[in-house]
Amino acid sequence: AQKITQTQPGMFVQEKEAVTLDCTYDTSDQSYGLFWYKQPSSGEMIFLIYQGSYDEQNATEGRYSLNFQKARKSANLVISASQLGDSAMYFCAMRELNDYKLSFGAGTTVTVRA
């Protein structure tokens, strides 16, 4: 069964606007971690943000914030004030309890328009 689902294959956003990327996950563990990565056209994978399942507050890193809704099993990434450099593929990933591995979603392509 798919552990991470990203339903938006591609999105367009106007420069300076906010964009929300959806991610839902499936686990029976109570302890797990959620991650977002950015992959620009140059190909490298860049770690953006982490949310632990027991963290009470939503994680934030600069213009990135993670909207964590545990009961709905969703971990949406919000990018505020989009910039042209935000155009990239974004991947959601999860690590379950006692596991070293990450499970990745299929990704969402974001294109920022000037």
Place this chain on the structure above:
Amino acid sequence: NAGVTQTPKFQVLKTGQSMTLQCAQDMNHNSMYWYRQDPGMGLRLIYYSASEGTTDKGEVPNGYNVSRLNKREFSLRLESAAPSQTSVYFCASSDPPTYEQYFGPGTRLTVT
């Protein structure tokens, strides 16, 4: 501090040839990973090494072998390359407590 390095960056093989992809990290991480990424898809785990001296199969291990040479280095070997192994290969490393993974720049492999 180079992070995670991979060699080579690009490689073209003929069907049946063998090669080893090299990966090294200088972050003193215990865990290392090999992924492949095919067009339009997410990353699929090939093998991983939770710590020095251990390796485990991931989601798509067939056709590959790995060696955790020491804490820094984790290599991926294709014994007899097939066109289905044409892909971009990423190495990554991580450590507790959160295990966020740090990736190398990738190796673009084409098998003809």
